[in-house]
Amino acid sequence: xxxxxxxxxxxxxxxxxxxxxxxxxxxxxxxxxxxxxxxxxxxxxxxxxxxxxxxxxxxxxxxxxxxxxxxxxxxxxxxxxxxxxxxxxxxxxxxxxxxxxxxxxxxxxxxxxxxxxxxxxxxxxxxxxxxxxxxxxxxxxxxxxxxxxxxxxxxxxxxxxxxxxxxxxxxxxxxxxxxxxxxxxxxxxxxxxxxxxxxxxxxxxxxxxxxxxxxxxxxxxxxxxxxxxxxxxxxxxxxxxxxxxxxxxxxxxxxxxxxxxxxxxxxxxxxxxxxxxxxxxxxxxxxxxxxxxxxxxxxxxxxxxxxxxxxxxxxxxxxxxxx
Numbered sequence: 307x308x309x310x311x312x313x314x315x316x317x318x319x320x321x322x323x324x325x326x327x328x329x330x331x332x333x334x335x336x337x338x339x340x341x342x343x344x345x346x347x348x349x350x351x352x353x354x355x356x357x358x359x360x361x362x363x364x365x366x367x368x369x370x371x372x373x374x375x376x377x378x379x380x381x382x383x384x385x386x387x388x389x390x391x392x393x394x395x396x397x398x399x400x401x402x403x404x405x406x407x408x409x410x411x412x413x414x415x416x417x418x419x420x421x422x423x424x425x426x427x428x429x430x431x432x433x434x435x436x437x438x439x440x441x442x443x444x445x446x447x448x449x450x451x452x453x454x455x456x457x458x459x460x461x462x463x464x465x466x467x468x469x470x471x472x473x474x475x476x477x478x479x480x481x482x483x484x485x486x487x488x489x490x491x492x493x494x495x496x497x498x499x500x501x502x503x504x505x506x507x508x509x510x511x512x513x514x515x516x517x518x519x520x521x522x523x524x525x526x527x528x529x530x531x532x533x534x535x536x537x538x539x540x541x542x543x544x545x546x547x548x549x550x551x552x553x554x555x556x557x558x559x560x561x562x563x564x565x566x567x568x569x570x571x572x573x574x575x576x577x578x579x580x581x582x583x584x585x586x587x588x589x590x591x592x593x594x595x596x597x598x599x600x601x602x603x604x605x606x607x608x609x610x611x612x613x614x615x616x617x618x619x620x621x622x623x624x625x626x627x628x629x
Contacts, residue, residue, distance in 0.1 A: 309372075310336040310610075313348060313360030314379050316593040321603045325359075328607035332614035357613070359606050364391040373397050375613055377606050377621075381406050381458070381591070382540070384513040387625050400609060400621040403629070405601035406591040407462035410510070410538050413590035414463050415470070417562035418446060418506055421534045426560065426582045444505075447471030452500055453488070454478075454520070455510035455539060457629075461485035463508060475500055479516065494520070501528040511539035514628035523548035526558070534560050534582075538590045541567040546577065553580035564590040 310329055312322075317338055329336045334357065339348045341360060348362065353371040361378055362370075364385045375398040376386065383401045385391075420426065422444040431438045449472045453460045456476040464474045464487035473489050477500065481493030492500060494516075501507065507529060511517040521535070521544040529535070535558065537544060546567060552558045560582030569588055571577060577585065593599050609619045623629060 307335045309355045310334045310357040311355040312336050313339045313341050313362050315341045316599045328610050332610050367391045379602050399623045400619045401623050402602045404458050405598050407458035409595040409598050410459045410590045411462035411466050415466050417536050421560050449505040451506045452504040453508050456483035459510040464488050504533050507535045509537040509539050511543050512629045513540040518542050526552050532559050536562045538564045541565040550576040
């Protein structure tokens with residue numbers, strides 16, 4: 307029997323049963339490794355696996371001599387884009403984009419409401435046992451959301467923002483998106499024209515050469531002083547020094563950042579002390595929500611059937627693009 311290595315931190319008996327059934331149907335057996343534990347056991351057996359499901363450290367991939375397909379259980383796969391890490395140039399890479407949309411979209415909605423309803427001001431006052439009243443507050447209803455990134459996360463967020471009464475403009479590489487919740491979808495070349503109209507700029511971009519530094523100092527200056535910036539994609543997409551300056555000078559209304567450079571954010575970093583700024587430690591996704599794990603396993607099992615039948619993978623990554 308051909309072999310699959312499952313290298314994750316969220317396996318349960320139910321997931322193992324589901325994967326084992328899918329593996330048997332495809333002519334495979336699966337071995338399980340806890341990614342929270344040392345890698346020695348995986349390294350000792352790595353060369354016999356044709357498929358790996360999980361997030362094996364890229365530095366170990368060269369030892370996977372039989373590898374033909376790596377299915378990352380994460381959506382971000384920037385660690386696997388260097389061709390030098392692969393044992394064979396024809397190895398397939400897929401990701402789990404599609405599993406994280408619901409949980410990250412809920413995180414975005416939470417952050418948007420916290421900013422609009424002035425929670426960064428209320429929470430410190432309440433910690434001091436004060437009883438303040440801050441007015442006015444703002445609403446998602448009637449707000450214009452600029453969604454930079456229209457994939458799984460962007461589409462899930464657009465649906466929720468639309469349901470709460472916002473108008474949503476999507477901005478992406480192609481200028482097209484199938485999601486009907488977007489009122490308008492524009493190519494990145496038109497980003498500068500829409501930034502001055504944003505109440506909320508939400509960033510959900512993968513890490514690619516095209517997205518690095520996309521929110522420049524000049525583009526931050528295009529945002530109105532009433533705008534909030536929310537980033538759940540990658541920290542490298544923002545000129546952090548320019549953002550911190552805009553927040554400190556109250557040139558922007560506030561920000562919520564779940565991704566930064568570096569991570570963890572150093573204690574002396576200026577972003578910690580910016581007004582109306584919410585910092586979360588890269589927890590918008592991960593495997594903390596059961597639904598995310600359910601979807602992740604389901605997607606792998608579905609693509610395993612495609613792989614066994616010689617069919618294209620649903621979540622295949624183009625390593626030259628990064629997604």
